[in-house]
Amino acid sequence: MPCLPAIDLDHILAHTEEVWPLIRGERFFITGATGFVGTWLTESLLWANRRLGLGVSAVLLTRDPEAFSRRAPHLAEAPEVTLWAGDSRNFAYPEGSFSLVIHLATEPYYPPSADSPVSSLEGDLMTTRHVLELARTRGTRRLLFTSSGAVYGKQPADLGHIPEDYAGAPSPTDANSSYAQSKRISEFLCAVWSRVYGFDAVIGRLFTFAGPLLPLDANYAVGNFVRDVLSGGPVRIRGDGTPYRSYLYAADLAIWIWVLLLRGEGGTAYNIGSPHEISIVDLAHRVVEVADPAAEIRIEREPVPGSAPLRYVPATDRAARLGLESWIPLDVSIRRMCEWHLKTHQAGGNHCVVGPQFEEH
Secondary structure, eight states, rough: OSSSSSHHHHHHHHHHHGGGGGGGGEEEEEEESHHHHHHHHHHHHHHHHHHTTTOOEEEESSSSHHHHHHHHHHHHTTTTTEESSOOTTTTTOOOSOSSSEEOOOOOOOOOOOSSTTTTTTHHHHHHHHHHHHHHTTTSSEOOOOOOGGGGGGGGTTSSSSSSOOOOOOOTTTTTOHHHHHHHHHHHHHHHHHHHHHHHHHHHHOOOOESSSOOEEEEEEEHHHHHHHTTTTTTEESSSSSEEEEEEEEEHHHHHHHHHHHHHHHHHHHEEEOOOOOHHHHHHHHHHHHHOOTTOOEEEEEOOOTTTTOBBOOOOOOOTTTOOOOOOSSSHHHHHHHHHHHHHHHHOOOTTTTTOOOOOOO
């Protein structure tokens, strides 16, 4: 049985059914398959495979197959799935060909230190090169790399939505920008490898998301607010509540990734996120309205008079040309997220609880 709601898996299938015949009988290699995004993809791949008789198989890279098997036995024991043990930076390549590669693995950000002055940058780049070499040597025809909206640097206050051709970038002198810098260079490596070695590489720049499996104790505002309201409140806003974000439901996220992998234009970057912006304070109120209207909201800081709010909101015109939308409204996203976490808690824990796999800015 899947750990994700059947209504969500059916939603994914309904919006991807036309692309699955493109990969009938093919073999996937997926890095980062045990994280938030990866678990949604693996669950939905198995759902489609069994309902449509696709005959696909997938090799999932994981540092610790035993830990993954304990956490998600229904995935680890699926006959279509092979767990491959290894560090994403230097794993031994499995035998055989992989027509499709999804590279989700990312190093978590940590501050620069004397032991690791460039933080996660070196590890991320080693991983990307290693995965690209697998694609080159294993007959890959299409690869999708999940990058981040962080590649644009700080969004100008007068730019409502960031388009993919926006020329902004993180400052090269910002010592805390290793995550963003590694994604920019990794995108370049994907573009070069795909051009030189003749496979299609599609880039998906992740923004912010909501839904089941999203950790409640990481640096994700919607997850923190759901945690607070489910524990009885108060809902705490650590800043002043003025920044703007947008939240794509995780089932829609999975749809976007499958469509981009199979129909996206090679050598092209697509923003993956909702274009529907909301301030952090309004997000807190929406969570309270959906989950517990009596819950108190506490804002820890006062806005600085005259300062423009920070924004992190994508333009999604390129995705829209492929028929991709934000189908699930935010209120429904919050409700399903709350229901899933309550069900998980009442069941005494859930094997599918995973760690973060993208960074919210």
